[in-house]
Amino acid sequence: MAGIKDVAALAGVSISTVSYVMSGKRSIGDATKKKVLAAAKELGYMPNAQARFLRGEPTKVLALSSPIHEYTDYSNYAVFFFALAMRAKRYGYDILLLMHEYGDQELSRIASSGMVDGILLLDVLMCDARADVAKTLDIPVVAVGYPSNSDGIYSVDLDFERMGREAIEKAHALGHRHVLIAGSERNAYEDGSNYLVRFRDAAVKKGDDLGVSVMFKPSTGFGRDDVNLMLDEAFAEDSEISLIICQTNAAHISNVLACLQARAIKVPEDVSVLAACTYGLGSLPKRVDEMPMMPNETCSRAVDLMMEVLEGKRSDVGHVELLPSRYQARGTVTAH
Amino acid sequence: MAGIKDVAALAGVSISTVSYVMSGKRSIGDATKKKVLAAAKELGYMPNAQARFLRGEPTKVLALSSPIHEYTDYSNYAVFFFALAMRAKRYGYDILLLMHEYGDQELSRIASSGMVDGILLLDVLMCDARADVAKTLDIPVVAVGYPSNSDGIYSVDLDFERMGREAIEKAHALGHRHVLIAGSERNAYEDGSNYLVRFRDAAVKKGDDLGVSVMFKPSTGFGRDDVNLMLDEAFAEDSEISLIICQTNAAHISNVLACLQARAIKVPEDVSVLAACTYGLGSLPKRVDEMPMMPNETCSRAVDLMMEVLEGKRSDVGHVELLPSRYQARGTVTAH
DNA sequence: CTGAAAGCGCTTACAG
DNA sequence: CTGAAAGCGCTTACAG
Incomplete structure (x- = not known):
C-alpha cells in the first residue's frame, strides 16, 4: 500500500508538504498542491490510521462490550446493537464488538491497546465488574444500563x-x-x-x-x-x-x-x-x-453522552440518566 | 497510562529488556525478569497495540461489512453477525462493525487505515461493488455469500x-x-x-x-x-x-x-x-x-477460511466454497 | 545476559 | 511557501 513517502517522491516534494496538503492545516502553493493531490490519487494513497493514532489522535472507534450468556436472546441483542452502531455512525464512529463472558481483562486490554476512544457497555449486571475496571482506564465508559457500582462510569437507562x-x-x-x-x-x-x-x-x-x-x-x-x-x-x-x-x-x-x-x-x-x-x-x-424498553432512545442518548465526554464538554463521571418509559395502552389492562 | 518507558524506569532496566520480558522472545535473567514483571504489574502496564501494529504485527481485528437497507431484518442479521463474531473470537479476533449503505469507500478507508487484518462481507449482492474494491486492497476479503464478480475475494455460501x-x-x-x-x-x-x-x-x-x-x-x-x-x-x-x-x-x-x-x-x-x-x-x-440457511455453518467456514489466508496457508483468491443445505422433512410437503 | 539505536508512518513545532 | 527533524510506543537486528 502506498505510504506518504511514495506520494512525496512521486510529487517531488517533502513528506511534510504531503501531510499538510492532506490535512489542509497549512496553506500550500496551488501548483504544489495539485501535484500532491495527483500523486496521491494515482497511488490510491490513504493515510495509515495507526500512525495517526499513535500520535494521540482519536481512533473514531468505540468498543462495545456485550457479554454473551446461554440465555442471551440474539434478536434482542441485535436491536441494542444496531441502535448504538447507527447512532455512533452519525458521529463518524465505528463499533468494535467485544463478546466475552467475562468483561474485565478484555476491557483493560482494549483500552490500553489504544484502539478505541471509548467503551460502551451493554447487558449491565446489578453489580458489574466492568464498572470497577472502568476506573482504572484512561478512556470513558458509558453503560446502557444502571449498575449499583456506577461511580466509575456514565450510565444511561430507562427508569x-x-x-x-x-x-x-x-x-x-x-x-x-x-x-x-x-x-x-x-x-x-x-x-x-x-x-x-x-x-x-x-x-x-x-x-x-x-x-x-x-x-x-x-x-x-x-x-x-x-x-x-x-x-x-x-x-x-x-x-x-x-x-x-x-x-x-x-x-x-x-x-x-x-x-x-x-x-x-x-x-x-x-x-x-x-x-x-x-x-x-x-x-x-x-x-x-x-x-x-425503547432501545433506540437509551442507545441514542448513550452515544450522545459518550460524544459529549469525548469532546470534553463534560467530565462528571458517575453521572446517571434515567429516562421514563412511555406506557402504551392497548386494551389488555382494565379494571378488576 | 503507563508505557514501556515507565516500566523500564521503575524496574531499572532498558526498554528492550522490558519488551523481551513481555514477549518472552529472549531468555532473561530470573532476577531481572522478576523486577520487570513486578514493575509492570504495579503500573498496570499493557503494551500499546497501535505501536505494535505500526510495526506490521496483526491487529487481531476483522472488519465486518454489513450494509443496512430499509428491508434489513435485524434479528436476521444478528444471527450471522454473532456466528461470525463467535467464531472469530476463537482465533482471538475481534470484530469491527462496518454499517454503511454503500460499502466501497468505507472498505478502502478501513483497509488502508491498518486497523484490521481482513474484511468479512455480509449481505452480498449479485454483483457486489465491494468485491471489485477488494482487488485494490492489500488485505484479504472473505464473503459470506457468492457474488458473480467473485474473483477478487474468497466466497463461502450455501449452494x-x-x-x-x-x-x-x-x-x-x-x-x-x-x-x-x-x-x-x-x-x-x-x-x-x-x-x-x-x-x-x-x-x-x-x-x-x-x-x-x-x-x-x-x-x-x-x-x-x-x-x-x-x-x-x-x-x-x-x-x-x-x-x-x-x-x-x-x-x-x-x-x-x-x-x-x-x-x-x-x-x-x-x-x-x-x-x-x-x-x-x-x-x-x-x-x-x-x-x-445454516448460518453457523457458512459463517464458521468463512472465518476458518479467513484464518487460512491470514496464516499464509492459502492464497487462491477467487476461491468459492458452496456448502449443501440439509433438507429438514417435517411433514408439510407430501405427494400431490 | 542486557543495552543503545533504528525504524514502523505519520504530524507538527522549528527553521528557513 | 516549503523542508528537515523530532517524536508517538513499541520491536528487533546489532553490539557488547
Missing part, C-alpha cells in the same frame, strides 16, 4: 424501578390485588441482570406498600409447555391472580395469551395482561398493553 | 442454486406441477440480494425444464393482510397451486399457515408448504419442511 412502581400503582388503582410477574429465565436474575431485577424488586416492594400480592415466577423457557407449567403453578398458589405482567418477549407473551385462551380465561375480562421491559411485540397476533 | 433446483425436483417427483414461491420484499431482489435471486432463478429454470409452473410473488410485508393479498393474487392467477415455497421468515410463514387455515385449505393435504432460505423457525406453532 426501571419507576416502571415497576408505576405498574403496581396502576394495577392497584384498577382494583387488582393479585399480580403475577412472569419473568425471564432464572439465570438472568441470578446473574443480577440490572433491568429485570430493578423492575421486579420495585414492583414487589410497591406491592407490599399498597397491599397488592405480587408473585414472581421466572420461566424455564418460552415455549407453550413452559408457559402452561408456569401458569399451573401460579394459579395453584394464588387462584385470584387478575393481572399478569410479562417481563419477557413476543414468543412468550404469545404463548401466555394462547394458554389463557385454552383455559377459557378471557383477556382482559378475567385477567389483564401487561408486557413490561419488552419491545418488538409487533409480531404478536393480539396487541397488549406495554411498558416498552 | 442456493442447487437448493432451488432440488426444491423443484422434489416437487416434481411428488407430483406437484403448480408451485408458488412466496418471496421476500421486492427491493431485496431488485438490489440483487445474492441468495434470494440465485434460489429463485434456479427454481424457475428447473421448473421450465421439468414442466412445472413456478410463480414468483415478492411480498409487500409479512403481516396477515399482506399474505392474504398475496395469496388472493396467486390463486387468482393459478388455482392449481399445490406447493408454496416460502423464501421468507417465521412471521410470514406463520401467517401463511394461518391464512391457508382460514381458507379451509389443509396443509399438506391440499397444499404443501416448504420453507427455503430460512432459519430460526423454532417459534412457529407448526413445524414445516425446510431447506434452512
Whole structure:
C-alpha cells in the first residue's frame, strides 16, 4: 500500500508538504498542491490510521462490550446493537464488538491497546465488574444500563424501578390485588441482570406498600409447555391472580395469551395482561398493553453522552440518566 | 497510562529488556525478569497495540461489512453477525462493525487505515461493488455469500442454486406441477440480494425444464393482510397451486399457515408448504419442511477460511466454497 | 545476559 | 511557501 513517502517522491516534494496538503492545516502553493493531490490519487494513497493514532489522535472507534450468556436472546441483542452502531455512525464512529463472558481483562486490554476512544457497555449486571475496571482506564465508559457500582462510569437507562412502581400503582388503582410477574429465565436474575431485577424488586416492594400480592415466577423457557407449567403453578398458589405482567418477549407473551385462551380465561375480562421491559411485540397476533424498553432512545442518548465526554464538554463521571418509559395502552389492562 | 518507558524506569532496566520480558522472545535473567514483571504489574502496564501494529504485527481485528437497507431484518442479521463474531473470537479476533449503505469507500478507508487484518462481507449482492474494491486492497476479503464478480475475494455460501433446483425436483417427483414461491420484499431482489435471486432463478429454470409452473410473488410485508393479498393474487392467477415455497421468515410463514387455515385449505393435504432460505423457525406453532440457511455453518467456514489466508496457508483468491443445505422433512410437503 | 539505536508512518513545532 | 527533524510506543537486528 502506498505510504506518504511514495506520494512525496512521486510529487517531488517533502513528506511534510504531503501531510499538510492532506490535512489542509497549512496553506500550500496551488501548483504544489495539485501535484500532491495527483500523486496521491494515482497511488490510491490513504493515510495509515495507526500512525495517526499513535500520535494521540482519536481512533473514531468505540468498543462495545456485550457479554454473551446461554440465555442471551440474539434478536434482542441485535436491536441494542444496531441502535448504538447507527447512532455512533452519525458521529463518524465505528463499533468494535467485544463478546466475552467475562468483561474485565478484555476491557483493560482494549483500552490500553489504544484502539478505541471509548467503551460502551451493554447487558449491565446489578453489580458489574466492568464498572470497577472502568476506573482504572484512561478512556470513558458509558453503560446502557444502571449498575449499583456506577461511580466509575456514565450510565444511561430507562427508569426501571419507576416502571415497576408505576405498574403496581396502576394495577392497584384498577382494583387488582393479585399480580403475577412472569419473568425471564432464572439465570438472568441470578446473574443480577440490572433491568429485570430493578423492575421486579420495585414492583414487589410497591406491592407490599399498597397491599397488592405480587408473585414472581421466572420461566424455564418460552415455549407453550413452559408457559402452561408456569401458569399451573401460579394459579395453584394464588387462584385470584387478575393481572399478569410479562417481563419477557413476543414468543412468550404469545404463548401466555394462547394458554389463557385454552383455559377459557378471557383477556382482559378475567385477567389483564401487561408486557413490561419488552419491545418488538409487533409480531404478536393480539396487541397488549406495554411498558416498552425503547432501545433506540437509551442507545441514542448513550452515544450522545459518550460524544459529549469525548469532546470534553463534560467530565462528571458517575453521572446517571434515567429516562421514563412511555406506557402504551392497548386494551389488555382494565379494571378488576 | 503507563508505557514501556515507565516500566523500564521503575524496574531499572532498558526498554528492550522490558519488551523481551513481555514477549518472552529472549531468555532473561530470573532476577531481572522478576523486577520487570513486578514493575509492570504495579503500573498496570499493557503494551500499546497501535505501536505494535505500526510495526506490521496483526491487529487481531476483522472488519465486518454489513450494509443496512430499509428491508434489513435485524434479528436476521444478528444471527450471522454473532456466528461470525463467535467464531472469530476463537482465533482471538475481534470484530469491527462496518454499517454503511454503500460499502466501497468505507472498505478502502478501513483497509488502508491498518486497523484490521481482513474484511468479512455480509449481505452480498449479485454483483457486489465491494468485491471489485477488494482487488485494490492489500488485505484479504472473505464473503459470506457468492457474488458473480467473485474473483477478487474468497466466497463461502450455501449452494442456493442447487437448493432451488432440488426444491423443484422434489416437487416434481411428488407430483406437484403448480408451485408458488412466496418471496421476500421486492427491493431485496431488485438490489440483487445474492441468495434470494440465485434460489429463485434456479427454481424457475428447473421448473421450465421439468414442466412445472413456478410463480414468483415478492411480498409487500409479512403481516396477515399482506399474505392474504398475496395469496388472493396467486390463486387468482393459478388455482392449481399445490406447493408454496416460502423464501421468507417465521412471521410470514406463520401467517401463511394461518391464512391457508382460514381458507379451509389443509396443509399438506391440499397444499404443501416448504420453507427455503430460512432459519430460526423454532417459534412457529407448526413445524414445516425446510431447506434452512445454516448460518453457523457458512459463517464458521468463512472465518476458518479467513484464518487460512491470514496464516499464509492459502492464497487462491477467487476461491468459492458452496456448502449443501440439509433438507429438514417435517411433514408439510407430501405427494400431490 | 542486557543495552543503545533504528525504524514502523505519520504530524507538527522549528527553521528557513 | 516549503523542508528537515523530532517524536508517538513499541520491536528487533546489532553490539557488547
